[in-house]
Amino acid sequence: MARREIIAMLLAGGQGSRLGILSKKKAKPAISFGGKYRIIDFPLSNCVNSEIDTVGILTQYQPFVLNKHIGIGIPWDLDRPNSGAVILPPHLKSSEGDWYSGTANAIYQNINFINSYSPRYVLIISGDHVYKMDYSKMLEYHRRKNADATIAVLEININDASRFGIMNVDENNKIYKFEEKPEFPKSNLASMGIYIFDWSKLHEFLILDNKIHNNSDFGAHIIPEMIKFKKNVYAYKFVDYWKDVGTIESYWLANMELIKTLPSFNLYENFWKIYTQVEYQSPHYFGKNSDVSTCIISEGCEIYGKIYNSILGYNVVVEENAIIKDSIIMSNSIVKKNCYIEKSIVDENCIIDKNCKIGIGKNIINSSEPNIYNSGISIIGENSFILEGLNIGKNCVVSGELKKENIINNELESGENLIINNMI
Amino acid sequence: MRSIGIILAGGVSKNLGVLTRERAAAAMPVGGCYRAIDFSLSNMSNSGVSKVAIITQYNSRSLHNHLSSAKWWNFGYKHGRLFIFSPYISEGNQFWYRGTADAIYQNLLFLKKSHEKNVIISHGDIIFKINFNTVIDFHEKNNANITLIYKKKINNDSFNLCDFGLLEIDENNRLVNFDEKPLDPKSDNIFAGIYIFSRDMLIEILETILSQNRYDLISDIIIRYRKKLKIMAYEIKSYWNVLNNIESFYRVNFDFLNKNIRDEFLHTYPYIETKPKDDPPAKYNFNAKTKNSIVGSGSILNGYTENSILFNKVYIGELTSVKNSIIMDKCQIGNNCVVENAILDKSVVLSDNKKIQGSQIDLAVVSKHSIF
Numbered sequence: 001m002a003r004r005e006i007i008a009m010l011l012a013g014g015q016g017s018r019l020g021i022l023s024k025k026k027a028k029p030a031i032s033f034g035g036k037y038r039i040i041d042f043p044l045s046n047c048v049n050s051e052i053d054t055v056g057i058l059t060q061y062q063p064f065v066l067n068k069h070i071g072i073g074i075p076w077d078l079d080r081p082n083s084g085a086v087i088l089p090p091h092l093k094s095s096e097g098d099w100y101s102g103t104a105n106a107i108y109q110n111i112n113f114i115n116s117y118s119p120r121y122v123l124i125i126s127g128d129h130v131y132k133m134d135y136s137k138m139l140e141y142h143r144r145k146n147a148d149a150t151i152a153v154l155e156i157n158i159n160d161a162s163r164f165g166i167m168n169v170d171e172n173n174k175i176y177k178f179e180e181k182p183e184f185p186k187s188n189l190a191s192m193g194i195y196i197f198d199w200s201k202l203h204e205f206l207i208l209d210n211k212i213h214n215n216s217d218f219g220a221h222i223i224p225e226m227i228k229f230k231k232n233v234y235a236y237k238f239v240d241y242w243k244d245v246g247t248i249e250s251y252w253l254a255n256m257e258l259i260k261t262l263p264s265f266n267l268y269e270n271f272w273k274i275y276t277q278v279e280y281q282s283p284h285y286f287g288k289n290s291d292v293s294t295c296i297i298s299e300g301c302e303i304y305g306k307i308y309n310s311i312l313g314y315n316v317v318v319e320e321n322a323i324i325k326d327s328i329i330m331s332n333s334i335v336k337k338n339c340y341i342e343k344s345i346v347d348e349n350c351i352i353d354k355n356c357k358i359g360i361g362k363n364i365i366n367s368s369e370p371n372i373y374n375s376g377i378s379i380i381g382e383n384s385f386i387l388e389g390l391n392i393g394k395n396c397v398v399s400g401e402l403k404k405e406n407i408i409n410n411e412l413e414s415g416e417n418l419i420i421n422n423m424i
Numbered sequence: 425m426r427s428i429g430i431i432l433a434g435g436v437s438k439n440l441g442v443l444t445r446e447r448a449a450a451a452m453p454v455g456g457c458y459r460a461i462d463f464s465l466s467n468m469s470n471s472g473v474s475k476v477a478i479i480t481q482y483n484s485r486s487l488h489n490h491l492s493s494a495k496w497w498n499f500g501y502k503h504g505r506l507f508i509f510s511p512y513i514s515e516g517n518q519f520w521y522r523g524t525a526d527a528i529y530q531n532l533l534f535l536k537k538s539h540e541k542n543v544i545i546s547h548g549d550i551i552f553k554i555n556f557n558t559v560i561d562f563h564e565k566n567n568a569n570i571t572l573i574y575k576k577k578i579n580n581d582s583f584n585l586c587d588f589g590l591l592e593i594d595e596n597n598r599l600v601n602f603d604e605k606p607l608d609p610k611s612d613n614i615f616a617g618i619y620i621f622s623r624d625m626l627i628e629i630l631e632t633i634l635s636q637n638r639y640d641l642i643s644d645i646i647i648r649y650r651k652k653l654k655i656m657a658y659e660i661k662s663y664w665n666v667l668n669n670i671e672s673f674y675r676v677n678f679d680f681l682n683k684n685i686r687d688e689f690l691h692t693y694p695y696i697e698t699k700p701k702d703d704p705p706a707k708y709n710f711n712a713k714t715k716n717s718i719v720g721s722g723s724i725l726n727g728y729t730e731n732s733i734l735f736n737k738v739y740i741g742e743l744t745s746v747k748n749s750i751i752m753d754k755c756q757i758g759n760n761c762v763v764e765n766a767i768l769d770k771s772v773v774l775s776d777n778k779k780i781q782g783s784q785i786d787l788a789v790v791s792k793h794s795i796f
Contacts, residue, residue: 035705036721074495075700259707267704268722275702282690283456283721283734284706285681286714293712296705299457299721300690312705315691 002082004117006139006196008052009107010043012127013060013100018247020372021381021397021419022347026065029127031251032330032348034258034267035313036298038069039245040127041276044085048076049272050135052123054083056113058106060090060099075275088113104216108206114199122202124195124218130254130265131192131242132272138236139196148201148231151175151223152194152238161185165219167235175233178223189235191219192242201231241265249375252345255311255328259294280314289320298331305335313348327359330382343394347382354388361393364415373397373415381419426560428540428623429468432524433461433548434481434510439669442791443769447486450548452667453752453770455680455689456718456733459490460667461548462497462698469497470694471556473544474504477534479527481511481520487548496699507534523639529630535623543626545641547617551676552664553689553696554618559658563620568656571620572599572646575664577612582675587668589615589642591657599655602647613657615642616664625653663688674767674787677733677750680718703736711742720753727757741776748784766790 016028023031029040040057047055055078059066072078073085088110090099100106107114107124114122121142123135133152142150153167161182167189168177179185195218205226209216216222226233241264245251257263267274280300286292287304295307298314305322313331318324322339329335333350342359346352359378366373373379373395380386381399390407392398393414400420412418433450440449450461461478468476476499480487491508494500509531511520521527528535528545535543542563544556554573563571574591577583585606591613592601603610619641629645638644646655663685665676679685689696703722708714712725719725720736727744734740735752741759749766757763758776765782769792774780778796782788 075702261709268707268724273702274704278700280690280695281457281698281700281721282695283718285686285718286716288716290715292708292714294710295708297708297719298705302686302691 002117004054004083004119006052006121006123007054007056007083007114007117007119008047008123008125008135009056009058009110009114010040010047010125010127011103011106011193012040012057012066013063013106014126014128015061016128016246018372019245019251020248020369021379021399022248022251022345023062024399025062025382027059027061027063027127030062030065030069032313032328033130033245033251034255035296035311036278036331037274037276038066039130040066040069041274042130042132043125043127044070044076044078045272045274046125046131046133046135047123048078048275050133052135053078053080054086054117056086056088056110057127058088058100058110060106063087063089069277071277075277077275083117086113102213102215102217102220104206104209104218104222105214107202108210108216111203111206114203119199122197122199124193124197126193128246129192129242129244131240132265132269132274133194133238133240133242134272135194135196138194141236142196142234145173145234146232147196147234148198149223149226149233150196150236151233152192153189153235154192154238154242156188156190158185158188161188161190164190165223166190169235173235173237175223175227175235178219178227178233180219189237191223192238193218194238195223201226247375248345248372248377248379252328252343252375252377256309256326259296259309259311278314287320290318305337305339336388343376344378344380344392346380347384349382350380350384350386352380352386353390356386356388356390356392358386358392358396359394360391361414363394364413366395366397366415366417368417369397426540427471427473427542427544427556427620428535428538429464429473429476430528430534430543430545431461431464431468431476431478431548432527432545433487434479434484434521434527435524435547435549436482437549437668440667440673441670442789443670443673443767444483446483446792448480448483448548449667450480451483451487451490452549452673453735454551454667454676456677456720456735457701458696458698459487460551461487461490462696463551463553464546464548465497466694466696467552467554467556468544468546469499469697471554473556474499474501475507475538475540476505477507477509477531478548479509479521479531481527484510490699492699497697509534523644524641525630525633525644526639528626528641529634529639532627532630535627535630538623541623543621543623545619545621547666549667550617550664551666552616552660553662554660559618559620562658563622563656566597566656567654568620569622569625569653570646570649570655571658572655573616573618573620573658573660574613575616575660577614582672583614585609585612585614591615593657597657597659599646599650599657602642602650604642604647613659616660617666618660619646620658670767670787670789674750678731680733681716681731686718701736712740726759727761735770764788769794772796 012029014028016023078085284301291306300315305318344359378396385401437449494506499506590611706723722737744761766788
């Protein structure tokens with residue numbers, strides 16, 4: 001029987017509801033990031049770079065883009081006999097079936113999968129975060145501390161602490177109290193949602209907790225219970241880049257950080273590569289009259305227009321005299337002649353027809369979902385067709401294959417939505 | 425699965441000068457991210473040829489490195505394999521490959537243990553895109569013993585006919601005569617370096633000619649057997665070129681600045697596949713300007729680039745100008761440099777304020793790992 005010292009369980013079912021239309025048809029881990037990547041590429045690449053070769057990927061919400069992206073795990077060297085990448089969707093049991101109702105519940109439902117590798121340790125990570133981390137160092141720490149559980153933590157600004165799970169630790173970094181989103185935080189050590197457990201201990205607590213809670217959760221139940229039962233739970237301080245791109249604005253900002261001359265997140269390291277599935281490996285082309293400044297550009301793009309402070313996914317076409325500023329254009333999209341796009345996100349496989357303007361006008365907060373679309377960023381949903389000459393304001397959401405009758409005056413005022421459901 | 429494939433990638437290529445000092449012609453970088461052999465390999469894979477043998481000999485290290493895994497070209501399965509045949513010494517054979525026919529003969533078991541009807545033989549240094557099924561259809565429909573693919577030279581092509589094997593064909597596209605690098609070309613049908621053989625017949629001929637100490641596919645099979653066998657000629661109408669000297673290498677790479685060529689090779693399915701590099705997107709800093717150029721991933725640009733081919737992970741410093749040049753993988757060009765009409769092989773390093781200037785007639789060629 002295949003046996004592993006450590007296996008990883010990657011929680012990839014997150015909906016990312018504050019990302020609005022970006023996560024409407026794909027789970028948050030499948031959203032594009034940094035041009036050619038998807039968010040899940042970061043934790044997956046961390047696994048292989050940390051020499052973890054067995055990764056169970058738990059999917060639930062809109063899994064198809066994710067499933068196709070991961071496939072059998074070839075880009076991450078996870079296509080392996082008896083291990084590698086294994087996608088674990090919720091499933092029917094003999095008498096009933098359950099959705100994954102909580103982070104720990106999802107692991108509980110896959111106890112048999114984990115047992116089949118008889119691992120000593122289990123690493124729990126989330127597919128929602130952008131960072132580079134050597135899990136083998138954390139495991140070393142876990143072993144050294146003789147811990148039952150180790151939680152990776154980040155020192156954050158104490159003013160933000162009430163938005164996180166906060167660890168109170170003693171001088172040895174042993175956690176004596178865990179508080180989920182405390183009103184009056186006593187520490188600035190925030191949980192990153194990365195845990196290493198001794199499998200035997202976790203196994204015990206999963207079964208125990210499942211009898212009490214039907215939505216068993218690591219932050220809310222398992223960790224506090226382990227602390228309550230005086231288990232050795234340690235905090236592992238991580239000092240490097242880590243981002244939870246939870247909102248439209250933080251998503252946009254995290255992307256924009258990558259184009260700085262010295263970005264705080266370095267993709268250009270030789271020995272910690274981020275792997276991804278790309279259809280194209282070919283170079284990109286800049287035409288005779290094109291212009292570019294402060295951008296990152298992925299494979300296969302054809303650029304005849306002008307792009308400034310922007311991020312292009314692979315196989316994007318920007319035609320003559322089109323201008324793109326402060327924007328993210330995702331893979332396989334086409335921006336036709338004379339378009340002007342400013343501070344916008346164009347999702348995958350879109351066509352922006354000639355003479356469109358996107359992201360212009362007054363900064364008025366979105367009228368239907370003001371909590372989501374309020375940072376001045378307009379978004380074009382995936383697979384959209386934007387009709388020739390349409391002007392789109394700020395904080396707008398446009399999605400679907402637009403037709404003439406959908407539009408009055410070629411104008412969509414700032415803060416308005418235009419969502420056509422002519423696709424399944 | 426009507427065919428197996430053989431790619432000849434072992435020949436010496438003297439005319440590529442320092443560029444092939446450490447690599448075989450089949451491993452020459454092309455089009456910003458490919459190696460020459462990717463074209464033959466992908467064409468076979470994309471045409472459903474599932475068993476391909478690559479024959480290597482001269483300077484094979486970098487080629488073997490490129491072929492580290494078969495899966496990038498969709499080989500490496502129980503039903504689809506990539507074989508690499510390098511010369512070896514055994515009791516019965518003490519020779520390097522003495523010619524193209526000998527190279528195949530020394531690996532005759534590959535042919536004998538197959539059951540497919542046809543064998544496609546292609547050279548590793550040719551740049552083209554073809555669906556071999558169409559050629560096999562032609563071969564079978566004509567009941568040919570051998571089919572040769574040729575490219576017709578048209579007026580503005582830069583091919584020098586004296587450098588090629590030339591086919592004289594009749595009105596039914598049957599080969600009448602074959603001239604190898606003639607001094608007085610009588611035909612403008614250039615042999616494209618691709619053959620289709622019927623497998624049983626190839627085994628038989630190889631055994632015959634090797635017993636007579638003949639080792640070459642062209643002179644000992646095509647030319648000697650041109651009347652005895654039915655040899656047909658199939659014209660490739662799409663792009664075709666070969667890396668037979670530095671000028672053609674430069675030209676082939678610059679052809680990728682042509683939109684039609686890019687559309688054909690980079691943007692029309694099925695794609696040419698290559699070993700993935702997993703480099704991040706290319707990064708253009710504030711003063712980067714790039715005109716009419718292709719740029720590979722992982723590159724970081726600060727200066728000016730015009731009419732050039734930049735491969736992966738190239739670094740261009742501030743106030744530096746690169747024009748009409750090919751800059752291969754991992755070159756690092758410092759600040760305030762000038763590079764014009766040049767070919768910089770992989771991993772060349774220019775410190776600040778350096779000039780590398782050639783001319784269109786006399787390109788400056790800088791060998792791998794040079795440091796200035």
